Amino acid sequence: xxxxxxxxxxxxxxxxxxxxxxxxxxxxxxxxxxxxxxxxxxxxxxxxxxxxxxxxxxxxxxxxxxxxxxxxxxxxxxxxxxxxxxxxxxxxxxxxxxxxxxxxxxxxxxxxxxxxxxxxxx
Numbered sequence: 001x002x003x004x005x006x007x008x009x010x011x012x013x014x015x016x017x018x019x020x021x022x023x024x025x026x027x028x029x030x031x032x033x034x035x036x037x038x039x040x041x042x043x044x045x046x047x048x049x050x051x052x053x054x055x056x057x058x059x060x061x062x063x064x065x066x067x068x069x070x071x072x073x074x075x076x077x078x079x080x081x082x083x084x085x086x087x088x089x090x091x092x093x094x095x096x097x098x099x100x101x102x103x104x105x106x107x108x109x110x111x112x113x114x115x116x117x118x119x120x121x122x
Contacts, residue, residue, distance in 0.1 A: 002057040004108065005030055008101045026094040033095060036073050037065055059108050067113045070095060092119055 009027055012018045018026075035052040038044065041064070046052055077083040077091060099114035 001027075001031065002034070002054060002062075004059065004062060004102060004106070005034070005098075007106065008098050011101060011105065012097070025090060026097070029091045029094040030098055032077075033070075033073050033091070036076055037069050040069070040072065062102065063109060065113055067116050070114060070117055089119065092117055 005027070008030075009023055012026060013020065013023050031054065032049065034054045034057055035049050038052055038054060038057065038061070039046060039049065041061075044052065074088055074091065077088055083091070096114045096117055096119075099109065099112045103109045103112040103115075
């Protein structure tokens with residue numbers, strides 16, 4: 001798991017006081033997002049998204065993620081994974097929190113691509 005993601009998950013539990021369940025859901029959502037974006041950016045041919053290795057994802061990869069990438073990921077979750085509105089809303093919350101952390105706490109990003117990502121209407 002990329003160090004930036006590990007740091008974010010520790011922050012969510014220890015500083016923000018999120019439950020272990022929320023932390024695990026965010027972890028799974030963000031791992032899926034990183035795997036999917038890696039597949040589309042590098043045109044990786046895979047036998048399933050679960051097999052994609054993200055241990056090599058670094059800050060430069062994360063800096064290159066755009067709002068459009070996030071929209072495409074959410075569309076994939078709806079169309080291919082058949083996620084309902086609540087699952088997609090949680091994914092949006094996880095993505096927004098992750099990129100906010102990278103922008104305001106870690107100062108890795110100058111621009112937060114998830115800032116313009118609207119919350120799903122439930």
